[in-house]
Amino acid sequence: MEGVRGRTMETIKEKKKQTPSTTGLKISGAEAIIHCLLAEGVDLIYGYPGGAIMPVYDELYKFQDKLTHILTRHEQGATHAAQGYARVSGRVGVAIATSGPGATNLVTGLADAQIDSTPMVCITGQVGSHLLGSDAFQETDIVGISTPVTKWNYQITKASEIPTILAKAFYIARSGRPGPVLIDITKDAQFDTFEFSYEKCTGVRSYNPVPKPDISKIEAAAELINCAKKPFIVYGQGVILGQAEKELKTLVEKAGIPAAWTILGLSAMDTDHPLNVGMVGMHGNYGPNVLTNECDLLIAIGMRFDDRVTGSLDTYAKQAKVIHFEIDPAEVNKNVKADVTVLGNAKETLQLLLPKIKENSHEAWHNEFKKKYEIEFNEVIKEELNPTKDGLTMAEVIKEINIASNNSAIIVTDVGQHQMVACRYAKFNQTKSNVTSGGLGTMGFALPAAIGAKMGAMDREVVAIIGDGGYQMTIQELGVIFQHNLAVKIVVLNNDHLGMVRQWQELFFESRYASTVMVNPDFVKIAEGYHIEAKRVSERKDLKTTVQEMMASKKPYFLEVKVEKEDNVFPMIPTGASVSDIRLK
Amino acid sequence: MEKKWFTISIYSENNVGLLNRISGIFLKRHINIESLNVSKSEIQDVSKFTVVVFMEEELARKVVGQIEKQIEVIKAYYHEDDDTIYQESVLFKIASNLLFDERQIQNIIKDCNATIVTVSREFFVLAKTGRKHEIDDMYQQLLPFGIMQFVRSGRIAVTKSEMPISSILAAFKK
Numbered sequence: 001m002e003g004v005r006g007r008t009m010e011t012i013k014e015k016k017k018q019t020p021s022t023t024g025l026k027i028s029g030a031e032a033i034i035h036c037l038l039a040e041g042v043d044l045i046y047g048y049p050g051g052a053i054m055p056v057y058d059e060l061y062k063f064q065d066k067l068t069h070i071l072t073r074h075e076q077g078a079t080h081a082a083q084g085y086a087r088v089s090g091r092v093g094v095a096i097a098t099s100g101p102g103a104t105n106l107v108t109g110l111a112d113a114q115i116d117s118t119p120m121v122c123i124t125g126q127v128g129s130h131l132l133g134s135d136a137f138q139e140t141d142i143v144g145i146s147t148p149v150t151k152w153n154y155q156i157t158k159a160s161e162i163p164t165i166l167a168k169a170f171y172i173a174r175s176g177r178p179g180p181v182l183i184d185i186t187k188d189a190q191f192d193t194f195e196f197s198y199e200k201c202t203g204v205r206s207y208n209p210v211p212k213p214d215i216s217k218i219e220a221a222a223e224l225i226n227c228a229k230k231p232f233i234v235y236g237q238g239v240i241l242g243q244a245e246k247e248l249k250t251l252v253e254k255a256g257i258p259a260a261w262t263i264l265g266l267s268a269m270d271t272d273h274p275l276n277v278g279m280v281g282m283h284g285n286y287g288p289n290v291l292t293n294e295c296d297l298l299i300a301i302g303m304r305f306d307d308r309v310t311g312s313l314d315t316y317a318k319q320a321k322v323i324h325f326e327i328d329p330a331e332v333n334k335n336v337k338a339d340v341t342v343l344g345n346a347k348e349t350l351q352l353l354l355p356k357i358k359e360n361s362h363e364a365w366h367n368e369f370k371k372k373y374e375i376e377f378n379e380v381i382k383e384e385l386n387p388t389k390d391g392l393t394m395a396e397v398i399k400e401i402n403i404a405s406n407n408s409a410i411i412v413t414d415v416g417q418h419q420m421v422a423c424r425y426a427k428f429n430q431t432k433s434n435v436t437s438g439g440l441g442t443m444g445f446a447l448p449a450a451i452g453a454k455m456g457a458m459d460r461e462v463v464a465i466i467g468d469g470g471y472q473m474t475i476q477e478l479g480v481i482f483q484h485n486l487a488v489k490i491v492v493l494n495n496d497h498l499g500m501v502r503q504w505q506e507l508f509f510e511s512r513y514a515s516t517v518m519v520n521p522d523f524v525k526i527a528e529g530y531h532i533e534a535k536r537v538s539e540r541k542d543l544k545t546t547v548q549e550m551m552a553s554k555k556p557y558f559l560e561v562k563v564e565k566e567d568n569v570f571p572m573i574p575t576g577a578s579v580s581d582i583r584l585k
Numbered sequence: 586m587e588k589k590w591f592t593i594s595i596y597s598e599n600n601v602g603l604l605n606r607i608s609g610i611f612l613k614r615h616i617n618i619e620s621l622n623v624s625k626s627e628i629q630d631v632s633k634f635t636v637v638v639f640m641e642e643e644l645a646r647k648v649v650g651q652i653e654k655q656i657e658v659i660k661a662y663y664h665e666d667d668d669t670i671y672q673e674s675v676l677f678k679i680a681s682n683l684l685f686d687e688r689q690i691q692n693i694i695k696d697c698n699a700t701i702v703t704v705s706r707e708f709f710v711l712a713k714t715g716r717k718h719e720i721d722d723m724y725q726q727l728l729p730f731g732i733m734q735f736v737r738s739g740r741i742a743v744t745k746s747e748m749p750i751s752s753i754l755a756a757f758k759k
Contacts, residue, residue: 330650
């Protein structure tokens with residue numbers, strides 16, 4: 001059997017070499033899908049089988065030596081795993097599912113990937129084309145449903161369309177501002193045979209992925225930067241996606257400009273860099289938020305002025321000139337009006353900018369950030385990292401993980417208080433190391449995303465930090481970690497509450513804790529049920545050693561830390577308030 | 586900012602599902618589409634959507650940006666009424682006896698430059714092409730006599746300025 005399989009592949013490859021335009025060899029649509037994936041360099045996909053995608057699974061069985069399929073325990077898990085894989089590797093993540101419920105279960109992951117610009121291709125099976133529109137068993141209009149949450153989607157009803165459409169899908173997913181693409185393939189198109197040949201897509205005439213940089217805009221930006229007295233950089237994921245980390249660092253150092261990250265920009269620059277001054281946004285750092293409204297020049301690089309970053313737009317950086325480096329023209333002047341817009345890939349535009357930038361240090365201005373940090377340190381950070389009270393804080397757990405991992409782990413977070421704490425206190429010395437659901441705020445993201453992150457960077461430590469609420473949304477994915485013996489370190493920061501919602505209830509709804517108190521199971525026993533080594537820490541004296549033990553382990557490890565039940569995350573910009581009105585308590 | 590009438594012209598590939606994608610952008614922002622027309626354009630294999638909306642210019646700009654971002658949209662523009670030459674078409678179905686009993690109807694047909702498309706024993710059909718207010722005016726004049734059926738097309742418009750789609754497509758070929 002192996003030999004036959006090997007031969008089939010050889011034949012196709014050889015024939016392709018001989019006559020690239022046509023192989024003369026007929027194969028099924030399902031087999032063609034596998035060849036397309038292989039041609040795109042895919043060696044790992046996540047998914048869940050079912051009726052309408054069975055021909056493809058049959059081919060996956062035959063090609064399992066070349067293409068690994070990971071059976072997640074829910075299709076949502078497949079999308080988040082593909083996202084985690086894409087975020088750490090920079091490659092396109094692939095998820096596959098059947099029609100109907102299989103397809104609808106992908107929607108959350110698609111929406112997450114769309115808003116967080118993650119390259120992902122999802123392939124769904126569909127009922128036979130003769131049944132389309134007849135309310136057949138497991139028929140659902142997934143193309144209609146997924147339209148608002150995909151960069152592009154398409155339904156294939158003929159086998160012969162498969163190569164060109166899949167080539168286009170990968171091209172669209174990874175180019176320009178990346179995003180998710182869904183390709184729905186009817187069952188008859190999977191069965192039908194046709195002469196296969198594959199050509200990579202190099203362009204789509206109606207789609208301009210990367211605008212050409214306008215030199216006059218770059219000159220205008222350079223002039224503003226060179227004249228600014230209090231320039232401030234806010235960088236987002238565009239730096240990571242555009243592989244512009246080095247250029248960002250050079251700009252920051254050459255011009256001496258303090259820089260702050262958005263949640264998705266985190267890890268684009270070492271957190272310990274002296275000019276990296278913290279996080280902007282709702283639970284960001286005090287200085288970066290307050291000084292946004294004191295800078296004279298705001299330089300936004302690869303970020304989109306999300307409402308969680310800006311707070312009230314009416315009072316956001318009104319005193320400052322704004323330069324926006326951005327790849328997506330639709331993001332320009334959408335939320336914040338820019339004085340100078342530099343369209344293009346961040347790496348390319350920053351490279352053009354750098355020679356025009358004068359060296360500077362802006363010491364006095366940088367000291368303002370230091371002063372603000374001192375205030376925040378004394379009011380918030382000191383007690384968070386080195387608590388004087390008995391209860392464990394989330395921040396001290398993160399601190400121990402930083403120490404035990406030498407700041408070099410990939411940190412995957414879910415959504416809520418633990419996420420904000422991790423993004424405030426986790427330290428990074430490598431890019432693509434912070435994997436979190438930023439734009440959509442998808443609880444349940446972290447555990448499956450950590451699976452993908454580990455598989456995308458097998459040589460690195462992956463630590464999933466999750467709350468007790470979000471953990472239970474995708475807890476079944478422990479099955480994947482157990483089955484593949486994936487050395488993911490899972491840390492549940494358990495406060496027996498849906499902590500962030502509880503915090504809002506305390507602050508804005510007079511402590512009416514509607515449905516935010518969690519009645520939790522024995523998480524350690526559950527992990528042990530999956531044969532994963534598991535520990536629970538409830539006292540400070542055990543924290544350091546247990547975190548060290550976890551990080552030293554070469555196997556999957558589950559750690560539950562019982563943290564203070566009613567701690568709040570501060571600083572905080574209440575919804576609709578100004579960044580200047582950030583509260584320290 | 587003051588709300589105005591805008592004609593949005595969208596040049597796109599002729600693909601199934603694109604209408605859904607474009608209408609979703611209006612839906613998300615709760616924008617009511619006043620009229621919509623989809624047709625061929627001056628370029629082979631390129632479709633043209635003509636959408637009429639009433640909104641602030643700032644919003645029109647953002648919406649057009651989000652439309653243009655869609656993979657299969659080649660280019661989108663928005664124009665104010667003064668920058669376009671536009672028309673709508675309308676059909677009126679009216680009982681035939683009125684044509685003889687009500688002399689005024691014949692005057693309306695003449696004054697409005699309407700044409701009689703067909704006349705049968707039971708009904709006759711009037712067609713008129715013109716601007717929205719001209720059609721509204723004709724409608725108001727005919728209303729007292731009784732209109733059996735009325736239908737108005739979406740606006741179609743050409744712009745005074747150039748919409749250089751061919752050069753965009755030519756640039757891609759290079």
